[in-house]
Amino acid sequence: xxxxxxxxxxxxxxxxxxxxxxxxxxxxxxxxxxxxxxxxxxxxxxxxxxxxxxxxxxxxxxxxxxxxxxxxxxxxxxxxxxxxxxxxxxxxxxxxxxxxxxxxxxxxxxxxx
Amino acid sequence: xxxxxxxxxxxxxxxxxxxxxxxxxxxxxxxxxxxxxxxxxxxxxxxxxxxxxxxxxxxxxxxxxxxxxxxxxxxxxxxxxxxxxxxxxxxxxxxxxxxxxxxxxxxxxxxxxx
Numbered sequence: 001x002x003x004x005x006x007x008x009x010x011x012x013x014x015x016x017x018x019x020x021x022x023x024x025x026x027x028x029x030x031x032x033x034x035x036x037x038x039x040x041x042x043x044x045x046x047x048x049x050x051x052x053x054x055x056x057x058x059x060x061x062x063x064x065x066x067x068x069x070x071x072x073x074x075x076x077x078x079x080x081x082x083x084x085x086x087x088x089x090x091x092x093x094x095x096x097x098x099x100x101x102x103x104x105x106x107x108x109x110x111x112x113x
Numbered sequence: 114x115x116x117x118x119x120x121x122x123x124x125x126x127x128x129x130x131x132x133x134x135x136x137x138x139x140x141x142x143x144x145x146x147x148x149x150x151x152x153x154x155x156x157x158x159x160x161x162x163x164x165x166x167x168x169x170x171x172x173x174x175x176x177x178x179x180x181x182x183x184x185x186x187x188x189x190x191x192x193x194x195x196x197x198x199x200x201x202x203x204x205x206x207x208x209x210x211x212x213x214x215x216x217x218x219x220x221x222x223x224x225x226x227x
Contacts, residue, residue: 008153031213042117042203042218043156050213088155099207101216103148103156 004104006089011110018076020107022089025070029091032065034074037086037106046074046087076109084111114139119204119219126194126226134189134222136204144207145187146171146216147179149200156203162187194226 003025012018024032030051035043049056049063049072056063062075076083089104120135136145143164148156158171160179168179176198178190187206191198201223205216 004155040220042205042220043216044218045215048213048215099214101158105153105155 004089004091004102006087006104006107008105009108009110011112012079013112014079014081016079018074018079018083018109018111020074020076020087020089020109022072022074022104023070024072024089024091024102024104026091026093026102027067027070028093030094031092032063032072033088033090033092033101034061034063034072035088035090035103037088039085043088079109079111081111081113084109116140117204117206117217117219119202119222121222122220123223124225126191126224128195128226130194131190131192132194132224133191134202134204134224136187136189136206136219137185138187138204138206138217139185140206140208140217141184142206142208142217143184144209145181146205146207147177147187147189148203148205149173149198150203150221151200159189159202194224196226198224199226200224 033048034046037043060077064073086106088106092099092101117138146161147159157173162181165184180188201221204219207216
């Protein structure tokens with residue numbers, strides 16, 4: 001079955017790096033995603049990585065994928081107060097002509113000024 | 114473009130009452146989804162649609178019905194609301210079948226069932 005797990009909470013100081021971790025169980029995942037949810041809003045896609053990649057960098061964001069250990073991480077460099085939000089890891093795979101997406105429980109990032 | 118919109122934003126129901134949540138998207142997306150978000154449980158898929166006139170069950174479909182009569186709208190119905198359906202409901206849409214295709218989310222509907 002599919003299971004995506006994340007720690008529930010992370011607190012960092014402004015200017016430090018944040019690392020949010022995620023583990024998943026389905027080795028047939030094709031894409032893995034990081035979504036951001038700000039208070040009172042829906043989820044917004046931050047970045048994604050194809051399962052045959054190890055790393056993807058996009059400005060302050062670095063995604064690392066360890067497919068052997070089924071571990072995904074999101075590093076935010078120079079974390080700002082505006083980065084405070086809930087971050088969801090998600091995986092997708094084809095399932096009966098449909099891309100099945102499974103979300104993690106979300107990690108609440110608190111940035112301390 | 115408004116993207117994905119949801120109506121209403123908030124609602125309080127009594128047990129046994131019915132209601133319909135409306136989701137609309139103006140991006141001509143084929144795929145639409147209804148999720149519920151509960152503390153510590155992430156998002157769980159209720160129902161989804163792969164095109165106008167089609168619907169399918171997701172992970173937690175019991176107690177909900179959906180309809181996709183028009184491509185731009187996806188309705189979620191609760192026939193007889195229960196306290197266990199207290200949650201935040203998110204609608205999402207997606208353009209194509211490629212894996213990386215982004216799901217666009219609406220702002221959510223906060224539903225309380227007393």
